[in-house]
Amino acid sequence: MNKPLIFISHITEESELAIEIKDALEEAFLDKIEIFVSSDGDCIRLGEEWIDVIIESLRKSAIGIILISYKSVERRWINFEAGAFWMRNIPIIPIYHSGITEHDVPIPINIMQGKIISELDSILMSISKEINVEINQVNITEFNKKVNELQEKYTFWDKVNENFEKIHNMDERITKYLKSKGVANLQVMKDELFNPIHNFLNNTLVKDGIITIERYGGVDFTMDGTVKNYRFTLTTKGKEIVQHKNFKF
Structure with a gap:
């Protein structure tokens, strides 16, 4: 007898979360199910055509799980896989994480009965009912701990790194000196280039109490024009943030 296949649809950046859910499902249903997670390193073997494997798994799947976040809901591939589940008329379970809710997503996903990722008991019960397989004991406390760490990474850390990238792209030496010394100086010759970035940082990293930006000294006059020092x-x-493992610079 073939085991029911559960397909977990996710974006690459959230593969760690997909694998945590896969591990929880394997713990809950043991060897009574098969699970497809494209990024786990096992479901698509070396040398295989990944698109063919994914389409075949979509065709065989008994349940479709879709990981929904503010980032993933905008991706065409997630919507493609959701559409494939929809066309096959199989049970679809959207799992919302990292702050998004069903009110933030478009049709048809928002009309499907979804779950918040912290509701693992309810998620397992829904799957159990669909595939008629009993649930074994799962360490929900450990699951929630790992999931919360990943949600923090996907929300706070993605935003922090995105904001620091503005500084890094302006002058890589600034992020280098900030990380090593906690302070960095910048000479600005063109206000029209610096002012938009300055305003952006004032509304993000400065507002969040992560850095301060101040003018110092007067205006220097050079052969190339005036120079302002920041x-x-x-x-x-x-300082704690730039030394954290999730800080990417």
Whole structure:
């Protein structure tokens, strides 16, 4: 007898979360199910055509799980896989994470009965009912701990790294000195280039108490024009952030 296949649809950036859900399902249903997660390193073997494997797995799946976040809901591939589940008329379980809810997503996903990722008991019960397989004991406390860490990474850390990328792209030496010394200086010759970035940082990293930006000294006059001096300084919070494992610079 063939085991029911559960397909977990996700974006690459959230593969760690998909694997955590896969592990929880394997713990709950043991060897009574098969699970497809494209990024786990096992479902698509070396040398296989990934698109063919995914389409074949979509064709065989008994349940479709879709990981929904503000980032994933905008991806065409997620909507393609959701459409494939819909066309086959199989049970679809959207799992919302990282702050998004069913009110934030478009049709048809928002009319499907979804779950919040913290509702693992309810998710397992829904799957159990669909595939008629009993649920074994799962360490929900450990699951929630790992999931919460990943949600923090996907929300807070993605935003922090995106904001620091503005600084890094402007001058890589600034992020280098901020990380090593906690302070960095920048000479600005063209206000029209710096002002939009300055305003952006004032509304993000400065507003969040991560860095301060201040003018110092007067205006220097050079052969190429006037030069203004700015100093970037990490706060105590900022110093902790740039030394964290999730800080990418």
